[in-house]
Amino acid sequence: MSDGTITHVVVPGTFDPVTLGHVDVIRRTRRLFPRVTVAVAASVNKRGQGTTFTLDERVEMIREALALEGLPDDVEVAPFTGLLVAFAHEIGAGGIVKGLRAMTDFEYELQQADLNSHLSPDLESVFVMSSPQYGYVSSSIVREIASMGSDVSTLVPANVNERLRARYGR
Structure with missing residues (x-):
């Protein structure tokens, strides 16, 4: 990143569970950047509740899903705790990529991007629109x-569908 070009980005989220929309954003991000780390947050979900799946389960599900969906092996998956900007610096990423589905996502993510910029002006925020089929x-x-x-089989990778059926039954 010495010439200012960003070669490594983070795609963060709780991924509880990972959906085909997440996989789509990760795939499209990988087309834009040569190195992508999917950062799985250990924190509680956006509604302040605990997650349905443990951090280890979510990391495992994403790794399996990315392999099933044919993403390159060089897309890394890593758990993190604490501030996202600190994690991005720790792994040498120059940017944070967030997927957007609707205007409400944009308002929330813009606030987060502004805060991240305040905390760490050297990190760029990049927004990737979701494909309409996953909006x-x-x-x-x-x-x-x-x-x-x-049935959620059209919304999640096959491995995640199996985990959800095991968790909730049919």
Whole structure:
């Protein structure tokens, strides 16, 4: 990154669970940057509750999902705790990539990007729009549908679908 070019970025999230929308954003990010680290947050989810799956389970599910979906082996997956900007510096990333589905995502993510810029002006924030086919998919929607015994196989990778069926039944 000595010439200012960003070669390594972080795609952060709770990924509870990882969806096909997440995989799409990761795939598209990898097309833009030669090195991508998917950073799995240990923290509680956005509603202040504990996560459905443990940190280790989420890391494992993402690794399996990326392999199933044919992403390159050089997409790394790593757990993190604490501030995202500190993690990005720790691994030598020059940017943070966030997927956006709708205007409400943008408002929230812009606030986070502004805060990250305040904390660490050297990190760039990049937004990647989700593909229209995944614009309505979120981890919380997937969990809700799965918890009611409905099929989520078109919303998540096959390995995640199996975990959700094991967790919630059919």
